[in-house]
Amino acid sequence: MKKYLLFNLLIFFLNAQSGIEIAKMVDSRKIPKDQSNITKMVLTNSKGKQRINIVISKSMDGNKKQIMWFLEPKDDKGVAFLKIEKKGKDDEMRMWLPAFKKVRRISSKKRGDSFMGSDLSYEDLSTREIADHNYSRLDDQTINLKLCYVLEIFPKKESSSSYSKHISWIEQSTLMVLKEESFDKRGQLKKKKEFLNKELNDYLVMERIFVEDVQKKHSTEVTFEDYKVDTGISIKLFQEKNLKRLPRN
Numbered sequence: 001m002k003k004y005l006l007f008n009l010l011i012f013f014l015n016a017q018s019g020i021e022i023a024k025m026v027d028s029r030k031i032p033k034d035q036s037n038i039t040k041m042v043l044t045n046s047k048g049k050q051r052i053n054i055v056i057s058k059s060m061d062g063n064k065k066q067i068m069w070f071l072e073p074k075d076d077k078g079v080a081f082l083k084i085e086k087k088g089k090d091d092e093m094r095m096w097l098p099a100f101k102k103v104r105r106i107s108s109k110k111r112g113d114s115f116m117g118s119d120l121s122y123e124d125l126s127t128r129e130i131a132d133h134n135y136s137r138l139d140d141q142t143i144n145l146k147l148c149y150v151l152e153i154f155p156k157k158e159s160s161s162s163y164s165k166h167i168s169w170i171e172q173s174t175l176m177v178l179k180e181e182s183f184d185k186r187g188q189l190k191k192k193k194e195f196l197n198k199e200l201n202d203y204l205v206m207e208r209i210f211v212e213d214v215q216k217k218h219s220t221e222v223t224f225e226d227y228k229v230d231t232g233i234s235i236k237l238f239q240e241k242n243l244k245r246l247p248r249n
Helices: 002-016 019-027 240-244
Strands: 034-044 050-060 065-072 080-084 092-097 102-105 133-143 146-155 165-171 177-183 189-200 203-213 218-229
Touching (some): 019 146, 080 240, 092 240
Antiparallel strands (some): 034 218, 050 065, 146 165, 165 177, 189 203
């Protein structure tokens, strides 16, 4: 009888969570202190033609600090990207373009632009700050036998988002996002995103992201290989001068 009562109380608790409360639960999920990987991006256009990018990525503080160096294709080798997110301020984003021997600053007005021709924008690379959005909980749904919270997320005006809203499916048992749909300023569906996660050293990390721009009929598959966590990456790595220093691994 007690077990039945506890089960009912648990179900009531889960159903009673508001959208903002669920968002805070996701935000408080245990994450690595730092992480590094080899990122493979496969870009596919409407005619099926593909372009493959290989990137070294290192980050810390929940990806709020991130630096990336492009290894392939050959014409992009050495291109590098630095992102430092600052609470209450615009994100600091810079690109090193070796062909021009120039560091280009990505302004907040360019957040909706494509990142290196992919279906991920600079905004998609940034952490979604809870205070910059409003959250509404929709009916729970099941995806691949996994019970999910479903949140409707509206960027506030001051966030200067290129989207009007997102709908996210979040697995209840892990608090990991499994699927998301993003809508443009006209309220039309812009992007579909699918996420595959895996366990690594007592953490749950992303293994694959698939993004489809339904309006352009273009897609990007991102896979993460040679994934390492908690290796002691120094905060000093995330400086503009290091964009020009292509690491060995």
